[in-house]
Amino acid sequence: MTNDMERFRACADAYGADARRWPEADRALHARCAVTAEGAAILAAAARTDGFLDAWVPEPAAPALAGRIAEAVLDEQPRRRRVAAWSAAAFAASAVFGFAVGFMQAPADPGADLVTLFIVGPAAAPGIGL
Amino acid sequence: MADGSEEDHEIMAAVARGDTGAFRRLVDRHAGWGVGFVERMLGGRADAEDLVQTAFLRVWQGAAAWEPAARFRTWFYRVLYNLCMDHFRANAMPTEEVDEELPDGRPDGEATFAAAQRADRVRAAIAGLPARQRAAIVLCYYQELSQADAAATLGVSEGALESLLSRGRAALKKSMQRELH
Numbered sequence: 001m002t003n004d005m006e007r008f009r010a011c012a013d014a015y016g017a018d019a020r021r022w023p024e025a026d027r028a029l030h031a032r033c034a035v036t037a038e039g040a041a042i043l044a045a046a047a048r049t050d051g052f053l054d055a056w057v058p059e060p061a062a063p064a065l066a067g068r069i070a071e072a073v074l075d076e077q078p079r080r081r082r083v084a085a086w087s088a089a090a091f092a093a094s095a096v097f098g099f100a101v102g103f104m105q106a107p108a109d110p111g112a113d114l115v116t117l118f119i120v121g122p123a124a125a126p127g128i129g130l
Numbered sequence: 131m132a133d134g135s136e137e138d139h140e141i142m143a144a145v146a147r148g149d150t151g152a153f154r155r156l157v158d159r160h161a162g163w164g165v166g167f168v169e170r171m172l173g174g175r176a177d178a179e180d181l182v183q184t185a186f187l188r189v190w191q192g193a194a195a196w197e198p199a200a201r202f203r204t205w206f207y208r209v210l211y212n213l214c215m216d217h218f219r220a221n222a223m224p225t226e227e228v229d230e231e232l233p234d235g236r237p238d239g240e241a242t243f244a245a246a247q248r249a250d251r252v253r254a255a256i257a258g259l260p261a262r263q264r265a266a267i268v269l270c271y272y273q274e275l276s277q278a279d280a281a282a283t284l285g286v287s288e289g290a291l292e293s294l295l296s297r298g299r300a301a302l303k304k305s306m307q308r309e310l311h
Binding site for chain 1: 150153154157158161162165166169170175179182183186187190245248249251252253255256267270271272274277288292293295296299300302303305306
């Protein structure tokens, strides 16, 4: 019984007075010890801590909350995709613009390497221009 | 399965295909308890709603990679718990102030005020616990998770969970005793 009472006390200290919160394997112990004077005193002490915890009951979530969260997430995703698409387009446009500017500003050099010209642009082959 | 986990798996499969209606259903099923859990972890409603929204954004973005190895609810608890821990790491522990505003004009105003003060004391006492003890108490006491699910959420053994609970409740008991003296 001593070992039982030790385990009973450990469970009450951890899980409180209500047997429904105890591990399933210890619920029979709860039933056995709760009816003893020592067990009842242990449960009464645990119930005081339970009562303290029960004093905090958060407001239930507003019925509209779930809808608000879902819409916020679904709005966020397309917005991110749009930003990514615009970023890619802006990058491509600036690359084309840079290539064109470099192409037009470079002095003529008919002897330059055409492969370098088309891969990197005229800035890498300063002798080439139109 | 009577706990709705099978339906959650079906919904997640639809969410993985980009079904926005399924995503709305999923949020509808889990936002309420999610906010309740996170509010008790963080001690405030506004942060809790923001964090739950972040969690659902991750669900939406990662649905295609989700594998139904566990119940959705258990897995989502873990996501929320990890976000709470990130929040604690990124911010100093919040110090909750007691709302001094009285609910005027109601016959039970005084009783309501006293109850609000009691609730604030509990919230402050729980906020003062180390994060894992707090999480153990919120999961097992308030959310009524089984020992196995709570331990899985925290990533600890059931024995370690019991130890966290005992230490947490002992600290709360001290807070209560300080109040009485």
